[in-house]
Amino acid sequence: MKIFGFHLMPYPDLPAEHLNSTDSSWVTLSNALFDPRHGHQLYSRYIGELVAYDRAGFDGLCVNEHHQTPYGLMPAPDVAAAVLVPQTSCQIAILGNALPLRDHPLRVAEEVAMLDVISGGRIISGFVRGIGAEYHTFGIDPATSRERFYEAHDLIVAAWTRPGPFEWYGKHYKFRYVNPWPRPLQQPHPPIWSPSQGSGETVDWAARNRYTYLQTYSDIGTVRRVFNEFRAATQKYGYPASPEQIGWAVPTFVADTDERAEAVALPALDTLFNRLMRMPKDVFFPAGYLAPASAARVLAGKQGLGSGNVDVRDLVERGYALIGSPDTVRQKFAAYQQELGFGVFCGIFQFGSLGHDHFTESLELFAQQVMPAIRGLGVPPEVPASTVTT
Amino acid sequence: MTTSASAAPVSPAEPAEHMIDVRGRRVRVAQAGEGAPLVYLHGAGDLGDWGPELSLLARDFTVYRPDHPGFNQSDDDPSVDSVLDLAFSYLDLFDCLGLDRPSLVGVSLGGWIAAQIAVLDPGRAAKLVLVGAAGLRADIPTPDMFTLGPEQLAELLFHRPDLRAAAVAAAGQITDDPELFQRYLRNRMASAHLAWNPYFHDPKLPGRLHRLAAPVLVVWGAQDRLLPVGYAHQWVAALGAARLEIIDEAGHLPMAEQPEAFATLVREFLSLEGPA
Numbered sequence: 001m002k003i004f005g006f007h008l009m010p011y012p013d014l015p016a017e018h019l020n021s022t023d024s025s026w027v028t029l030s031n032a033l034f035d036p037r038h039g040h041q042l043y044s045r046y047i048g049e050l051v052a053y054d055r056a057g058f059d060g061l062c063v064n065e066h067h068q069t070p071y072g073l074m075p076a077p078d079v080a081a082a083v084l085v086p087q088t089s090c091q092i093a094i095l096g097n098a099l100p101l102r103d104h105p106l107r108v109a110e111e112v113a114m115l116d117v118i119s120g121g122r123i124i125s126g127f128v129r130g131i132g133a134e135y136h137t138f139g140i141d142p143a144t145s146r147e148r149f150y151e152a153h154d155l156i157v158a159a160w161t162r163p164g165p166f167e168w169y170g171k172h173y174k175f176r177y178v179n180p181w182p183r184p185l186q187q188p189h190p191p192i193w194s195p196s197q198g199s200g201e202t203v204d205w206a207a208r209n210r211y212t213y214l215q216t217y218s219d220i221g222t223v224r225r226v227f228n229e230f231r232a233a234t235q236k237y238g239y240p241a242s243p244e245q246i247g248w249a250v251p252t253f254v255a256d257t258d259e260r261a262e263a264v265a266l267p268a269l270d271t272l273f274n275r276l277m278r279m280p281k282d283v284f285f286p287a288g289y290l291a292p293a294s295a296a297r298v299l300a301g302k303q304g305l306g307s308g309n310v311d312v313r314d315l316v317e318r319g320y321a322l323i324g325s326p327d328t329v330r331q332k333f334a335a336y337q338q339e340l341g342f343g344v345f346c347g348i349f350q351f352g353s354l355g356h357d358h359f360t361e362s363l364e365l366f367a368q369q370v371m372p373a374i375r376g377l378g379v380p381p382e383v384p385a386s387t388v389t390t
Numbered sequence: 391m392t393t394s395a396s397a398a399p400v401s402p403a404e405p406a407e408h409m410i411d412v413r414g415r416r417v418r419v420a421q422a423g424e425g426a427p428l429v430y431l432h433g434a435g436d437l438g439d440w441g442p443e444l445s446l447l448a449r450d451f452t453v454y455r456p457d458h459p460g461f462n463q464s465d466d467d468p469s470v471d472s473v474l475d476l477a478f479s480y481l482d483l484f485d486c487l488g489l490d491r492p493s494l495v496g497v498s499l500g501g502w503i504a505a506q507i508a509v510l511d512p513g514r515a516a517k518l519v520l521v522g523a524a525g526l527r528a529d530i531p532t533p534d535m536f537t538l539g540p541e542q543l544a545e546l547l548f549h550r551p552d553l554r555a556a557a558v559a560a561a562g563q564i565t566d567d568p569e570l571f572q573r574y575l576r577n578r579m580a581s582a583h584l585a586w587n588p589y590f591h592d593p594k595l596p597g598r599l600h601r602l603a604a605p606v607l608v609v610w611g612a613q614d615r616l617l618p619v620g621y622a623h624q625w626v627a628a629l630g631a632a633r634l635e636i637i638d639e640a641g642h643l644p645m646a647e648q649p650e651a652f653a654t655l656v657r658e659f660l661s662l663e664g665p666a
Contacts, residue, residue, distance in 0.1 A: 135586075136534075136536070136537065139586065139587035140586075140587070141582055141583055141586040141587065142582055142586070143579050143580075143582045143583040143586075144583070280537060280539070281539060282536070282537055282538055282539050283537050286536055286537075286582065287536055287575075287578040287579050287581060287582035287586075288578070288579035288582045288583065292572050292575040292576050292579065293572075295575045296565075296568065296571050296572060296575060299539075299565070299575070300565040300571070
């Protein structure tokens with residue numbers, strides 16, 4: 001099992017009038033509510049928490065990109081990664097750069113290559129479309145999101161692997177000279193991960209390219225269905241998915257007892273799911289962001305993430321979060337792993353309003369009492385020595 | 391901009407429906423009436439219905455009501471990224487229909503398209519009626535329709551309480567009809583493609599309006615909350631010479647809320663001899 005620690009860097013310290021309202025926490029929530037001095041303290045704390053994953057013996061840590069929201073203070077994930085490179089020795093997964101939001105995808109190729117060379121080849125490069133709200137933020141036509149994503153990806157991989165200079169003449173991007181210095185250290189390029197909530201098109205794309213597929217924020221039924229779809233897709237493309245190609249990202253909290261774990265985690269999860277993730281459906285899934293058939297399914301539902309109206313205890317029971325004593329978490333983890341077959345785990349150990357002391361307590365219990373027991377799960381079968389050729 | 395609610399005093403004549411092949415892509419055109427040709431260009435949220443105002447106009451005109459490429463029952467056209475692209479596509483449709491110089495009646499997004507066609511090829515439009523037309527920017531705040539769900543949008547579109555209630559109720563049930571809901575989502579996507587950014591206007595249009603040769607009637611709902619009536623004055627100022635008619639007791643879709651008054655205005659304007 002590859003064990004990663006994820007951080008979203010939220011800003012949960014908002015006025016009660018907002019937290020208790022139904023107003024969106026994305027795009028239009030005034031940044032007058034952001035106190036830079038408090039922000040400075042939060043960044044110091046959160047960077048320390050990411051470094052703590054490395055100290056705890058994790059294989060890597062994860063940062064991501066979101067815009068104009070207290071849900072996460074990382075509009076520039078490459079900046080977050082740059083801060084972490086000199087303070088850590090583990091892998092750093094950028095989950096991910098939101099490609100269609102960039103007018104110039106070559107900047108992503110350059111930034112990630114820089115990070116990869118500086119870090120000595122420790123970068124994992126995630127690529128995402130960005131969530132719907134971010135198409136409002138950047139004024140990008142969401143109906144072009146998917147084709148911009150594919151083309152930007154193709155351009156970045158070409159920039160990393162084809163000797164330059166060469167010309168790129170695509171639909172959305174036209175560059176006379178593609179020739180970035182530096183090139184990445186890892187060859188042919190840093191590992192590419194595809195984080196998603198499970199759209200069929202993304203699952204197929206990740207399988208076709210032999211990338212690691214990472215499922216975020218889902219109930220276990222959805223995780224099971226999507227992982228099965230991913231394995232079927234890899235078979236369609238002529239190979240079996242390895243466990244290291246299948247990742248699960250989930251808020252995680254460990255305390256000495258199940259009761260205490262719930263008492264601490266549920267209010268923090270409520271802040272995450274019902275206050276910070278809250279936005280109107282037509283902002284979450286704007287026109288054309290999903291193909292009409294998928295959009296019909298998502299928009300017809302009255303509840304769901306983003307509604308500000310989800311029962312977090314129910315979410316925990318459905319597997320949206322991994323909560324409990326070390327015993328419970330070990331057992332749940334082993335059962336999920338056996339059922340779902342993932343080999344990459346991205347634990348979100350700070351979420352919503354969860355404080356630093358609780359984060360530290362949970363991380364220590366996990367590292368000491370859970371991690372040793374799950375390390376051996378989800379490891380690809382050893383290749384018999386007799387078949388190894390030298 | 392769903393038009394599922396309208397004041398309907400007339401029993402509409404059944405229009406004939408044609409699928410017109412325009413350079414390999416099908417465009418649905420509903421057609422009724424006799425007389426001088428009138429092409430009705432629909433709004434962004436229009437779900438393809440033949441409204442009562444069209445039946446009224448069909449008494450005096452041959453009314454053509456195409457679905458824009460990418461909307462309702464017309465095929466997608468991947469070459470269309472902008473209203474200018476749509477205008478080129480409409481010149482092709484006019485050729486296919488044998489329409490030399492029809493009058494254009496455009497509502498909301500359709501008004502923007504009508505103005506763009508008349509600017510692109512001034513000889514192809516006899517007269518222009520712009521109804522709550524998008525296409526220009528004014529220093530007047532508007533709601534961002536791309537952040538609104540169908541019920542919120544219906545609430546904003548209509549002024550008359552009876553029509554508003556009916557439209558909101560219909561919008562609340564739109565997910566119950568899979569075929570209709572798909573059409574709504576497809577129109578929403580096509581609208582985003584044309585009007586996400588810049589929001590429902592073309593910054594270059596004002597500088598090109600001098601090319602427009604056709605007489606123009608600007609019609610607006612006095613209680614339009616989606617594009618407030620200040621945009622009507624913006625159009626009149628940008629056009630230099632245009633007739634303005636503001637219809638009271640109507641929101642963004644005056645032809646749906648006051649079909650008789652609307653049809654009378656259009657009929658009179660189109661029947662005038664010479665420049666209006």
